[in-house]
Amino acid sequence: MLSIVSPITCFLIDDDADDVEIFSIAAAEIEAPIVCVTAVDGVDALNKLSGDDKFIPDFIFLDLNMPRMNGKQTLAEIKKIPRLAHIPVIIYSTSARPLDVEETLQLGAFHFLTKPSSITKLTKELSALINYQRN
Amino acid sequence: MSAVSTDFVNNKSETKSFAFNETYDQLLQLSSVAMYVTDDQGYIRCYNSAAIKLWGRAPEIGKDRWCGAWRIFAADGTPLPVADAPMAITLQTGEPLVNVEIIIETPDNLRRSTLHNPSILYNEQHEVVGAINTIVDITERKTSEGILRANDELLRRASEAAELGTFEGDLVSDKFIFSKRMYAIFGLAESEEVTHDTLLNMLHPDDRPLRNVAMESALRNGSLIYEVRMIRKDNTIRWIRLNGKIMFNASGKPVSIHGIVMDITDQRNAAQRISDSEERLSFATASAELGTWDFHPLTGELIWDDRCKVLFGIPSETNMTYDVFLAALHPDDRERTNAVVSYIMKQESGGLYDIEYRTVHPDESIKWIRAKGKAYYNLSGDAYRFTGTVLDITAQKHAEETIRENEERLRLASEAAQVGTWDVDLVSGKIQASEIYRAIMEYEADAVLSETDFIERIHLQDRVVVSSILNPADRQSNFKFEARVLKSDGQYKWVRVNGQTLFDANLRPFRILGTLIDINDQRAHSDALEETVMERTRALQLAKEKLERSNQELEQFAYVASHDLQEPLRKIQTFSSLLSNHINHSPEADRYFDKINSSAQRMSVLIRDVLQYSRLSSTGDVMAETSLTTIIKSVVVDYELLILEKNAVVEIGYLPQVMGIAHQLHQLAANILSNALKFSTIHPLIEIFSTPVSREEVAMYPELKDDTDYTKITFRDNGIGFEQKFAEQIFTIFQRLNTRESYKGTGIGLAICKRIVESHGGLISATSEVGKGSTFTVILPLPATSDAG
Numbered sequence: 061m062l063s064i065v066s067p068i069t070c071f072l073i074d075d076d077a078d079d080v081e082i083f084s085i086a087a088a089e090i091e092a093p094i095v096c097v098t099a100v101d102g103v104d105a106l107n108k109l110s111g112d113d114k115f116i117p118d119f120i121f122l123d124l125n126m127p128r129m130n131g132k133q134t135l136a137e138i139k140k141i142p143r144l145a146h147i148p149v150i151i152y153s154t155s156a157r158p159l160d161v162e163e164t165l166q167l168g169a170f171h172f173l174t175k176p177s178s179i180t181k182l183t184k185e186l187s188a189l190i191n192y193q194r195n
Numbered sequence: 196m197s198a199v200s201t202d203f204v205n206n207k208s209e210t211k212s213f214a215f216n217e218t219y220d221q222l223l224q225l226s227s228v229a230m231y232v233t234d235d236q237g238y239i240r241c242y243n244s245a246a247i248k249l250w251g252r253a254p255e256i257g258k259d260r261w262c263g264a265w266r267i268f269a270a271d272g273t274p275l276p277v278a279d280a281p282m283a284i285t286l287q288t289g290e291p292l293v294n295v296e297i298i299i300e301t302p303d304n305l306r307r308s309t310l311h312n313p314s315i316l317y318n319e320q321h322e323v324v325g326a327i328n329t330i331v332d333i334t335e336r337k338t339s340e341g342i343l344r345a346n347d348e349l350l351r352r353a354s355e356a357a358e359l360g361t362f363e364g365d366l367v368s369d370k371f372i373f374s375k376r377m378y379a380i381f382g383l384a385e386s387e388e389v390t391h392d393t394l395l396n397m398l399h400p401d402d403r404p405l406r407n408v409a410m411e412s413a414l415r416n417g418s419l420i421y422e423v424r425m426i427r428k429d430n431t432i433r434w435i436r437l438n439g440k441i442m443f444n445a446s447g448k449p450v451s452i453h454g455i456v457m458d459i460t461d462q463r464n465a466a467q468r469i470s471d472s473e474e475r476l477s478f479a480t481a482s483a484e485l486g487t488w489d490f491h492p493l494t495g496e497l498i499w500d501d502r503c504k505v506l507f508g509i510p511s512e513t514n515m516t517y518d519v520f521l522a523a524l525h526p527d528d529r530e531r532t533n534a535v536v537s538y539i540m541k542q543e544s545g546g547l548y549d550i551e552y553r554t555v556h557p558d559e560s561i562k563w564i565r566a567k568g569k570a571y572y573n574l575s576g577d578a579y580r581f582t583g584t585v586l587d588i589t590a591q592k593h594a595e596e597t598i599r600e601n602e603e604r605l606r607l608a609s610e611a612a613q614v615g616t617w618d619v620d621l622v623s624g625k626i627q628a629s630e631i632y633r634a635i636m637e638y639e640a641d642a643v644l645s646e647t648d649f650i651e652r653i654h655l656q657d658r659v660v661v662s663s664i665l666n667p668a669d670r671q672s673n674f675k676f677e678a679r680v681l682k683s684d685g686q687y688k689w690v691r692v693n694g695q696t697l698f699d700a701n702l703r704p705f706r707i708l709g710t711l712i713d714i715n716d717q718r719a720h721s722d723a724l725e726e727t728v729m730e731r732t733r734a735l736q737l738a739k740e741k742l743e744r745s746n747q748e749l750e751q752f753a754y755v756a757s758h759d760l761q762e763p764l765r766k767i768q769t770f771s772s773l774l775s776n777h778i779n780h781s782p783e784a785d786r787y788f789d790k791i792n793s794s795a796q797r798m799s800v801l802i803r804d805v806l807q808y809s810r811l812s813s814t815g816d817v818m819a820e821t822s823l824t825t826i827i828k829s830v831v832v833d834y835e836l837l838i839l840e841k842n843a844v845v846e847i848g849y850l851p852q853v854m855g856i857a858h859q860l861h862q863l864a865a866n867i868l869s870n871a872l873k874f875s876t877i878h879p880l881i882e883i884f885s886t887p888v889s890r891e892e893v894a895m896y897p898e899l900k901d902d903t904d905y906t907k908i909t910f911r912d913n914g915i916g917f918e919q920k921f922a923e924q925i926f927t928i929f930q931r932l933n934t935r936e937s938y939k940g941t942g943i944g945l946a947i948c949k950r951i952v953e954s955h956g957g958l959i960s961a962t963s964e965v966g967k968g969s970t971f972t973v974i975l976p977l978p979a980t981s982d983a984g
Contacts, residue, residue, distance in 0.1 A: 076762075154758055154761050154765065155754075155757065155758040155761060157754065157758075175762075175765060177769055178768060179773060
């Protein structure tokens with residue numbers, strides 16, 4: 061199983077407080093230690109990322125439907141920052157419109173995760189992602 | 196009358212096969228008609244001066260072939276190769292030709308219409324040695340005046356023979372031969388030797404210039420005619436009229452002269468002189484068309500030639516009298532003609548007779564005749580002779596009549612149709628135009644029209660086109676155009692012009708005929724119509740764009756709605772499951788949690804289906820040839836688990852290629868199949884097969900196109916079925932026939948099916964009976980190249 065070395069940092073960018081809470085609950089269920097950093101939208105996220113050179117999360121979870129700067133614009137901006145170029149960005153959205161899936165993958169998204177309707181499902185998805193990346 | 200034998204040339208040495216017979220010399224020489232002889236190869240061997248005159252040149256013996264003319268043309272004016280000359284044809288076929296009309300051209304480019312009569316010459320062994328051709332110049336025969344002129348010489352000979360002196364002279368040796376009467380007229384003794392000078396020296400000095408002028412012209416055309424005074428040895432003065440013919444040799448040098456001399460002193464003295472030869476004509480001719488008659492009023496003797504009798508339908512043996520003549524006339528013309536003849540008998544009439552009348556033949560056919568003649572009076576003023584010609588002008592009359600009728604018809608038709616007509620004489624530049632033309636173009640009745648003026652009145656925007664059409668340097672044989680012309684009030688009106696250019700034999704345009712119509716109303720109407728169509732098209736385009744926009748908005752709305760509706764729903768599900776972890780589980784609580792979950796789940800499916808339904812209308816997918824077999828098989832794979840679970844049998848028959856959008860057809864089949872599985876009983880059997888749709892059946896459905904082939908796909912199950920009266924309702928969105936408790940579903944599936952089929956240009960229907968299963972029938976278009984079966 062997993063050997064615990066250091067906590068995994070997940071940077072969740074989502075304007076929906078409920079979803080942030082649900083994500084945290086699901087993350088807490090995972091065996092590996094996880095640190096969740098959150099931003100309420102793209103502008104906030106970019107401020108946090110560029111304000112601290114040492115902030116290099118392991119995963120970025122990005123909602124699409126957000127005020128000020130939406131998920132796609134944020135994704136494009138993140139990909140412009142060299143030190144973050146290799147960080148997997150997972151799109152975390154309610155709907156899986158085929159057009160959105162295609163566009164974000166082209167912009168360099170690592171995975172497209174539709175927000176599931178149960179905590180259990182989300183926990184499973186997150187575990188799978190982290191394991192995949194760790195190995 | 197014989198002349199000195201120098202006016203033809205022949206060359207006997209060149210071709211042995213051509214045994215030139217002396218008879219031909221005579222023949223050619225005697226003839227005042229143009230004649231020439233060729234050898235069996237068609238090379239010209241000899242010809243007479245009349246031929247030279249006609250050709251305007253003297254062909255080189257043994258070099259020129261078939262015809263001595265500079266150039267020849269068919270009667271219609273098209274150029275004719277000399278190898279196609281009548282002579283050439285006769286030599287080729289061995290058959291003589293009679294009166295073949297061709298046009299010959301002299302080196303001076305003068306054209307003459309001629310009749311050719313070539314025939315083969317044989318020697319005593321009946322071998323072909325050559326051919327002889329007689330050419331008759333018929334140029335002047337084209338008018339009756341012309342005919343009279345052409346026969347001038349013959350007439351003279353015939354009518355004045357008794358009173359004429361004749362002479363022949365060799366201009367080379369200067370030997371002249373006078374007839375008895377000639378000696379008498381000149382007051383010479385018959386024993387005297389005469390030369391050309393004998394004649395010339397006797398001329399009245401005052402009249403010599405006249406003779407010289409006549410001679411000059413004779414050296415060009417061979418015909419010498421003059422009237423002069425002559426002083427005889429006894430100093431008496433006589434008026435004479437000399438009528439001579441000059442013969443030329445091959446090089447065009449005059450070699451001989453022959454002719455007649457008439458003592459006209461009495462006529463002159465009695466002031467009976469008639470200067471113009473045309474007016475003197477009193478006798479008819481040997482011409483085929485003219486009949487001749489000679490009436491002696493004092494004795495009542497009337498002499499008609501056979502032609503005359505033929506023209507009147509009178510048997511040739513009939514003894515002619517004036518009454519017989521009158522009786523042969525059309526009753527309506529008889530009195531008038533008689534009156535004219537009676538008048539001519541009087542000297543004050545002047546004696547010139549020119550009349551048209553009809554004759555009635557025994558077969559009751561009617562011929563139009565033109566008669567011309569001249570009466571001669573004695574000193575007491577009585578007509579002693581009345582003579583002239585008759586010509587059949589029936590064809591001409593009919594032609595005139597036809598032309599008149601056509602013109603009248605055209606005029607009436609033009610007026611009725613309000614068509615203006617115009618006629619441009621390109622030589623004079625004058626334009627004749629009908630009243631309607633003037634009315635349309637707003638010209639005064641006496642206004643002088645010109646092409647330039649017409650072009651100046653054309654609207655600037657149309658002028659370039661019209662100017663190019665009416666370009667004088669490039670006349671088009673047929674043209675038409677529509678253009679705006681300036682009106683007197685400064686406005687423009689639309690006219691349509693049609694024209695036809697006439698060209699002469701040299702392809703030079705000489706006349707343009709045409710029509711002009713006022714099409715302003717018509718144009719205005721069609722312009723308005725076009726404007727309306729454009730307006731409608733614009734409106735339609737706008738409506739279409741609006742519809743597209745609203746469809747896009749609707750899709751956007753559906754997407755946003757489904758996204759935003761899914762989100763709270765998902766949270767309800769998530770938090771309700773979190774809640775269930777934090778409360779004590781009682782049976783009631785669990786049941787309520789189940790209800791919350793199933794409701795949320797159903798709503799989720801509902802939102803998904805509505806979204807799908809709304810997206811159907813706005814897909815950008817293109818119809819393509821699609822295999823139904825492939826689609827149905829993949830649907831069956833999708834439902835494999837359910838099929839196994841229900842222990843169902845799916846039988847798939849022959850399915851064709853159809854025109855369609857694959858993923859939509861997939862959904863169509865999936866929805867029908869899932870319904871069949873859903874509403875099944877113990878041993879479900881589902882059959883899927885196709886049948887052709889006949890053209891007659893297609894015609895029964897107004898929704899289907901006549902020119903397209905269709906296939907019918909049947910989905911038959913043995914499930915619970917439904918009442919036939921609901922067959923229409925089931926395709927309506929949110930329509931359920933069964934309770935939600937017994938059968939799951941949103942009530943959108945069949946509405947989606949209907950929408951898919953309709954967007955494919957097809958039809959869907961259902962038949963069923965409760966407990967006996969349902970049958971869904973889908974009609975879809977086949978690819979254009981495929982057969983309906």
